[in-house]
Amino acid sequence: MSVSIRVTVNGQEHDRSVEPRTTLADFLREDLGLTGTHVGCEHGVCGACTVWLDTEPVRACLMLAVQVDGRRITTIEGIASGEALHPVQEAFWAKHGLQCGYCTPGIIMSACAFLRERPAPSREEIREMLAGHLCRCTGYHFIVEAIEAAALALRSSHPRSP
Amino acid sequence: MKPAPFDYTAPSTVDEAVSALSDAGDDAKVLAGGQSLIPMLALRLARPTRLVDINRIAGLDGIREASGMLEVGALVRQRALERWAGPRSPLFSEVLRHVAHPPIRNRGTVVGSVVHADPASELPALLLCLEGVVVARGPGGERMIAADRFYRAPLTTSLGADEVATAVRFTLPPAGAGWGFAEVSRRHGDFALIGAVAMLTRAGGGPVTRARLAFFGVGGTPVRGLPAEQALEGREPTPARLAEAARAAAAVLSPDDDIHATAAYRQRVAATLAERTLGAALARCGGRT
Numbered sequence: 512m513s514v515s516i517r518v519t520v521n522g523q524e525h526d527r528s529v530e531p532r533t534t535l536a537d538f539l540r541e542d543l544g545l546t547g548t549h550v551g552c553e554h555g556v557c558g559a560c561t562v563w564l565d566t567e568p569v570r571a572c573l574m575l576a577v578q579v580d581g582r583r584i585t586t587i588e589g590i591a592s593g594e595a596l597h598p599v600q601e602a603f604w605a606k607h608g609l610q611c612g613y614c615t616p617g618i619i620m621s622a623c624a625f626l627r628e629r630p631a632p633s634r635e636e637i638r639e640m641l642a643g644h645l646c647r648c649t650g651y652h653f654i655v656e657a658i659e660a661a662a663l664a665l666r667s668s669h670p671r672s673p
Numbered sequence: 674m675k676p677a678p679f680d681y682t683a684p685s686t687v688d689e690a691v692s693a694l695s696d697a698g699d700d701a702k703v704l705a706g707g708q709s710l711i712p713m714l715a716l717r718l719a720r721p722t723r724l725v726d727i728n729r730i731a732g733l734d735g736i737r738e739a740s741g742m743l744e745v746g747a748l749v750r751q752r753a754l755e756r757w758a759g760p761r762s763p764l765f766s767e768v769l770r771h772v773a774h775p776p777i778r779n780r781g782t783v784v785g786s787v788v789h790a791d792p793a794s795e796l797p798a799l800l801l802c803l804e805g806v807v808v809a810r811g812p813g814g815e816r817m818i819a820a821d822r823f824y825r826a827p828l829t830t831s832l833g834a835d836e837v838a839t840a841v842r843f844t845l846p847p848a849g850a851g852w853g854f855a856e857v858s859r860r861h862g863d864f865a866l867i868g869a870v871a872m873l874t875r876a877g878g879g880p881v882t883r884a885r886l887a888f889f890g891v892g893g894t895p896v897r898g899l900p901a902e903q904a905l906e907g908r909e910p911t912p913a914r915l916a917e918a919a920r921a922a923a924a925v926l927s928p929d930d931d932i933h934a935t936a937a938y939r940q941r942v943a944a945t946l947a948e949r950t951l952g953a954a955l956a957r958c959g960g961r962t
Contacts, residue, residue: 642774
């Protein structure tokens with residue numbers, strides 16, 4: 512049994528036919544070739560496959576591709592503007608917020624959404640958010656610093672009116 | 674692709690969903706948020722022949738407060754209730770903050786967590802503490818199932834295989850009630866090893882008029898702390914009496930040993946958490962819930 516779906520990924524519309532048991536993560540990687548979304552545990556624990564459904568982060572391994580028919584998905588490939596990295600990506604590069612890089616796309620997708628809701632988070636809040644992501648290199652200190660630096664960069668590029 | 678093959682249907686009404694479940698016998702599962710079901714499919718702990726996806730049904734995403742009840746529809750995401758609770762209910766805010774992580778709460782539903790019935794999850798215990806009901810629709814129509822008759826065993830409830838839980842209703846604490854919530858887990862967002870939620874009301878600064886306590890992670894289902902409730906109601910809530918009530922409630926629990934903690938540890942921590950949550954509830958009496 513196959514189901515036809517139409518989904519917008521990173522601004523581009525795709526029509527595909529999928530088996531209902533195909534997860535969104537497998538659909539993005541195997542049907543669309545968007546391998547920036549990483550697959551770690553495939554049962555919702557590690558956070559590596561986090562993408563945005565509309566504007567909210569979700570686990571791509573915990574949704575079926577058939578469920579995103581008619582919806583809008585953004586992956587790590589969709590957040591830079593041309594050659595210019597997203598400020599959160601830029602901060603991870605500048606602060607050495609990644610080692611092997613496997614967990615990085617998921618953390619960045621979560622961090623972007625987190626910083627929209629909490630533009631000036633405390634270290635404790637950053638760590639609470641990171642509890643939903645596993646870094647097997649255990650490089651959490653630099654990840655926390657990268658997210659702090661990204662928060663600062665985002666606040667200075669979009670200063671709030673007095 | 675890790676899940677075994679299944680037949681998929683996404684009905685647009687609750688009645689169609691009920692028919693799709695009835696037609697499939699005992700072998701169909703409802704898919705709402707999918708944050709517990711999809712991992713079970715991936716690990717092949719569940720192999721339903723049919724998934725009935727209720728996400729396209731209109732009218733199940735409402736949060737309504739009426740006559741002392743809070744009704745939460747089957748498609749209300751945990752994150753949506755968390756946002757609703759932000760300016761309104763410190764109790765619901767605190768409980769929901771402990772349910773997994775934001776990306777999970779963005780999809781996971783309140784009703785789904787209640788119905789999935791993991792004995793270590795927070796929302797079933799909250800439903801029990803607030804004497805809530807599950808609203809179920811089946812081939813014979815709608816029925817209400819009280820929380821204390823809903824949970825039977827781990828992942829097992831009195832909901833029929835051909836019924837859809839369309840909403841849950843929490844009884845909102847009366848004005849002036851105090852609340853307490855605490856859990857012990859390995860990391861923030863993990864399933865709790867042990868947890869407790871409590872609610873107290875007092876007559877002025879006098880005796881306790883109503884006490885409610887529920888534990889999670891201490892057995893096959895969430896458990897009401899009835900001995901503590903009975904020990905406190907009608908009496909002055911002195912620190913010694915709270916401690917005694919907490920010990921009495923923990924003494925009748927029968928938790929299991931598992932890889933994470935021994936039964937003896939769970940029982941001892943349950944007593945401590947009961948005392949802390951009852952103490953916090955007492956301190957908050959007269960404030961907001």
